Amino acid sequence: MAVVTIVGAGVIGISWARLFSEAGWEVRVSDPRPDLKEVVARELVGVPVTATDDLAAAATRADFVQEAGPERIEIKEQMFATLAAHTRDDVVLASSSSSLLPSAIAQRNPAAERIVIGHPFNPPELMPLVEVVPGPQTSARTVDRAVEVYRELDKLPIRLKKEIPGFVGNRLQKVFNDQAFYLVQQGVIDVKDLDDLVRASLGLRYATIGPFESGVLGGGPEGMRHLASHVGSQMTFEIGKSDPARMGEVFDAVEHAYGTGGSAYERLAALRDGRTRAALKPLGWPEPAAVDGEDE
Numbered sequence: 001m002a003v004v005t006i007v008g009a010g011v012i013g014i015s016w017a018r019l020f021s022e023a024g025w026e027v028r029v030s031d032p033r034p035d036l037k038e039v040v041a042r043e044l045v046g047v048p049v050t051a052t053d054d055l056a057a058a059a060t061r062a063d064f065v066q067e068a069g070p071e072r073i074e075i076k077e078q079m080f081a082t083l084a085a086h087t088r089d090d091v092v093l094a095s096s097s098s099s100l101l102p103s104a105i106a107q108r109n110p111a112a113e114r115i116v117i118g119h120p121f122n123p124p125e126l127m128p129l130v131e132v133v134p135g136p137q138t139s140a141r142t143v144d145r146a147v148e149v150y151r152e153l154d155k156l157p158i159r160l161k162k163e164i165p166g167f168v169g170n171r172l173q174k175v176f177n178d179q180a181f182y183l184v185q186q187g188v189i190d191v192k193d194l195d196d197l198v199r200a201s202l203g204l205r206y207a208t209i210g211p212f213e214s215g216v217l218g219g220g221p222e223g224m225r226h227l228a229s230h231v232g233s234q235m236t237f238e239i240g241k242s243d244p245a246r247m248g249e250v251f252d253a254v255e256h257a258y259g260t261g262g263s264a265y266e267r268l269a270a271l272r273d274g275r276t277r278a279a280l281k282p283l284g285w286p287e288p289a290a291v292d293g294e295d296e
């Protein structure tokens with residue numbers, strides 16, 4: 001049985017653990033948190049898993065590593081130094097990082113050619129996408145193997161041609177979120193209404209077609225050029241930017257709308273997971289395996 005070592009038993013690591021286990025991998029989880037055994041017992045019910053605070057020991061028999069530790073470059077550098085020293089030289093070391101450059105994580109690392117970003121969307125066990133981002137030192141073999149593993153997990157791996165901070169998904173999300181914060185700060189709309197507006201429009205649209213395809217269709221038979229010269233020509237307004245000094249107001253409004261703490265988290269996560277599971281199959285996920293090169 002192939003062995004995956006998951007580094008970090010937080011939100012993302014636990015979800016990766018379920019996913020790899022369901023796909024038939026032997027799962028080892030490493031995390032220094034003192035409550036590791038309790039977290040594993042609570043979150044990974046029925047999942048056979050070895051859990052330890054000893055990263056070197058957890059990495060030793062790995063065939064693939066999926067790192068999901070803290071989003072801090074100095075910690076990632078340290079974790080990847082240990083991983084490089086305790087894994088075979090054919091083992092891919094993939095980081096779940098949301099925005100850090102693979103070249104930064106691989107700096108000074110003797111296994112730089114094996115380091116790649118495998119960035120999921122939360123929760124990885126449900127969201128189809130994994131962004132595969134190579135740094136300049138990442139080998140083609142590493143990228144190919146990462147893509148192969150994510151396909152085995154029924155994910156849609158998309159390779160970026162080169163690294164850029166935030167990759168693609170989070171760059172788009174950053175622009176989108178900033179405008180949402182701005183609209184709330186300006187008193188244009190409440191938090192819940194904005195969420196409903198997105199679910200009922202852009203969210204549903206982008207679950208079926210992407211923004212470029214939407215541009216083609218929005219222009220009718222004359223396509224995106226027509227949309228740009230017609231509706232698009234009037235969209236010349238400035239959109240503004242959120243005020244970082246006023247983010248407290250946004251957080252207050254979000255907490256007022258949705259609550260905080262364990263029970264609010266569990267309720268919201270269950271709602272999201274139920275809706276996502278229900279939508280995946282009708283929307284065609286998982287997609288049938290593409291012929292190599294077709295989806296890049």
Ligand SMILES: NC(=O)c1ccc[n+]([C@@H]2O[C@H](COP(=O)([O-])OP(=O)(O)OC[C@H]3O[C@@H](n4cnc5c(N)ncnc54)[C@H](O)[C@@H]3O)[C@@H](O)[C@H]2O)c1
Pocket residue numbers: 007008009010011012013030031032033055067068069070071075079096097098099119120121122
């Ligand atoms: N939360 C998200 O929505 C999301 C989505 C995609 C990717 N990511 C990325 O996934 C990674 C993990 O994020 P998260 O949200 O699960 O964080 P998290 O804070 O929930 O979990 C991080 C875990 O790492 C552990 N840890 C600390 N030091 C460690 C070490 N030296 N070795 C091993 N584990 C260690 C912590 O104890 C904690 O359990 C980050 O790089 C993040 O950018 C997060």
